[in-house]
Each structure stands twice: as C-alpha cells, then as structure tokens.
Amino acid sequence: NQVRVAILGATGAVGTELINLLIERKFPLKDLKLLASPRSAGKKVTFQDQTLEIEAVDDNSFDDVDIVLASAGGSTSKQWAEKIVAAGAVMIDNSSAFRMNPDVPLVVPEINPNDVHNHKGIIANPNCTTILMGVAIYPLHQIQPIKRVVVSTYQSASGAGARAMEEVKTQSEAILKGENPQPEILPYPLAFNLFPHNSPLMDNGYCEEEMKMVNETRKIFGDDDIRITATCVRVPVLRAHSEAVNIEFAQPFPLNKARDIIAQAPGVKLVEDWQNNYFPMPMDATGKDEVLVGRIRQDLSNPNSIELWLCGDQIRKGAALNAVQIAELLVHDN
Ligand code: A2P
Secondary structure (H helix, E strand, O other): OOEEEEEEOOOOHHHHHHHHHHHHOOOOEEEEEEEEOHHHOOOEEEEOOEEEEOEEOOOOOOOOOOEEEEOOOHHHHHHHHHHHHHOOOEEEEOOOOOOOOOOOOEOOOOOOHHHHHHOOOEEEOOOHHHHHHHHHHHHHHHHOOEEEEEEEEEEOHHHHOHHHHHHHHHHHHHHHOOOOOOOOOOOOOOOOOOEEOOOOEOOOOOEHHHHHHHHHHHHHHOOOOOEEEEEEEEOOOOOEEEEEEEEEEOOOOOHHHHHHHHHHOOOEEEOOEOOOOEOOOHHHHOOOOOEEEEEEEEOOOOOOEEEEEEEEEOOHHHHHHHHHHHHHHHHHOO
8 A cells, every 4th residue: 555645836835844744654655756946956965864856747747646725925825726626646745725715625633634636636735723723623623613713813824934944044144134134035024024905905804714714614624604813923033833712602611621621632742831830832833733722711801712722743743734734634544
C-alpha cells in the first residue's frame, strides 16, 4: 500500500513542513516528487539521509502520482487541478480555490473524516484559522449545538508565506538599527505593528479571511445555522495563530463540562494554570500538533456564552498537518 506523492509548492513554508511531516509520520511513501515554479528548478532539498531535487511543474508532472499535496496558492491550484484529476491523482488542496465548491469535500479529520469519501478528485484543506477554531469548538458543538460565535484572530506572518516570515525578521532588525524599511511582501510593516487582515475586502465590510471563517466552518460542521462573526488581524508573530473565541449556546454550558470535553478532545490540549496566569501562547504552540486551549470562562455578559483562548501552529495543524492527515485517511481507507 505504498503511495506516490507530489508536493506542489515544495519550497514554501507549508511545502517544507509537508516534507517534514510525511517523513516524521512515516507516511507510506513509494515516491516523493517536489514541485515548484521554474524559479526553484534544480534546487536541492535534504531530509534525513536523502537529497531530492525540486522540479518545475509541467504537463507531465502528475502522470505517475497518486496524491498531490498542493500549497502553491489559489491560481496555481486552479491552473493544475484539471491535469491532476485527469491523471487519476487525488489533489489535497491547501488553497481557497475549491473550498466552497459543493463537489469538493472540506475536511478536518477530527471533525468530518467521513467526508473524504465523497471526493471527485479534489479534497480541500480549510483555511488555517478555521481549522484551529473548529478543532477546539466542535467537541462542544456535539454536546450542545453552538448558536453563535464571535471570534477575533491574532494571525502570524506565516499565513502569508515563507517570504513574509523573512520580511518580519529583516524588518525587525532594520527597525532596531533605526532604519525605516519599506515592506515588499506584506502591504504594511508588521514588525512592531499589527494590521487588520490584508485579504480583499467584500461589500459587506468583512475581508475574505473573515468570511472564510464563517462559510468554511458551516460547511465543515455541516450546519448552516451557526451564526459567526470574525475580526482577523495580522500580528508580528512568526508562525502560530491565536484566537479569542466567544461561543453562545441555547442554554448555559457548564464550565467544568466544557473543560473536561476540551481536555479529552482529539487534536486539542488544555493549557490552563490560573494561579500563575499561564495560558496558551504562540511560542508554545509553534511546532506542536495540538491546538492549545485555555482561559475557558463564563461570559459575564451572557449566561449562555463561554469564552476561550486558543493558539495553534498555522503551518502544521493550520495547513500541512491537516493535509497529511487527510492523505492518511485516504490511504487507510483504501
Ligand atoms: P517557488 O519557490 O518556486 O516560487 P509560500 O506560500 O511560502 O510563499 O510558498 C509558495 C509556494 O508556491 C512555493 O513553493 C512557490 O515556489 C510555489 N509557487 C508559486 N507560484 C508557483 C507557480 N506558478 N507554479 C508552481 N509553484 C509555484
């Protein structure tokens, strides 16, 4: 049951982590092909004792591949999807290109693993903030249906790719030297700053990132009745996102019960030390598989609502790990 895998976007922040995760989780690889743009062709990538060369993606790249893990942006996904499916491979797509397509399952393995079976060649990996929130709140939703969510995000530079992470580092150094660096990848300086998420704005006043949290959460939960409102913000953190989530139910949700459920939920780790005021931090979530959840408390302003705080590695569970878990579901079910 060995699988031929290609990573499209293998030089990127998520692509690099995909390689690490396939090796670390002992994915049954028969062959691993690393694809990127012509800019990267010929670059070498070394992991464990193997060295692989990056290839420029072309018309024949998918002929001998079973699963394509795509993380090269929406336009690249759209450009190659038809070829990938025609070649008989399954595309697990990290971009937003196909997420809301009714023929494309949108999967978080801790929430809707069975949806992987309904694919027609493409399975979509949800938006990072949506995955992290979903993993944390779905176990509560199973006990008492959630009526409304109000979420604010604190999103790291990694969501904008490897070059954005690099920009925050060089920008920080330059500012510390008293310089006034101009941003090139992100629209505004992120070092020592923050700004509302830079995805395109919609007519309703929300940005695309915020609407992804609304629409994708409903699709993954299979519940169009949940009301969700989000404010997404980029903060000068390198690679883990944080979220403040207010969750409203039809009746009060006992806090002890919420804490017990979160403590036992798959993919989640309860991190709460009330005596020392120690709760999840992006630094602690970096490199971890679990979404760290804490500060679970009663909303003072509404008896039917609780508050929680979470941090999760955007590149791992927010992207690469979720995609590899989907690939594992595909392989195990065959
Ligand atoms: P490359 O390094 O050759 O530009 P990130 O999200 O971290 O910025 O990574 C984006 C990934 O998508 C990189 O691996 C990048 O490759 C790849 N990529 C971008 N544009 C294309 C394209 N037109 N064709 C193939 N890969 C692309």
